[in-house]
Amino acid sequence: MALTTEQPLTIDKPRSSGRPAARRSNFELYSWLFMRLSGLLLVVLVLGHLLIMNILDDGVHRINFGFVAGRWASPFWQLWDLAMLWLAEIHGTNGLRTVINDYARKDATRFWLKMLLYTSMVLILAVGTFVIFTFDPNIGD
């Protein structure tokens, strides 16, 4: 529509009452901060994991059931693996949430992709946490 000189050009004031209240939350700020902090922690956790499992001693050749059982007998390594699982899963999910928000064109596509993502996150966190805490080194007995 062409602008006429009789009609003044008006624009809503920022944060006018017409804005949905949800926009005022700081969720995206904390999510941005979380990506940086979890990224920093993941550098330590993932590089340590890589070094221990694949490089030191005989690397991957020494990994078997006994090796895993020995490692998870220690609460330190249980906690290490638990932190790596939770941080990588939530970091990856939050990253993909951003990708979906950026690229999904239809509201329904965006909604269902995110539902699929969140469902997979909950399942993987539940199964992974369950395994770390209920692992039985005497499973064959």
Ligand code: HEM
């Ligand atoms: C060495 C460990 C890691 C570091 C330092 C790291 C760092 C980061 C940072 C800073 C961002 C935000 C980028 C931005 O906002 O522009 C990011 C995004 C992302 N990360 Fe990581 N990350 C690490 C590991 C992982 C892992 C293990 C996964 C998968 C499970 C992952 C998946 C993602 C995804 C999907 C994004 C979103 C990408 C995008 O916005 O285009 N990252 N990462």
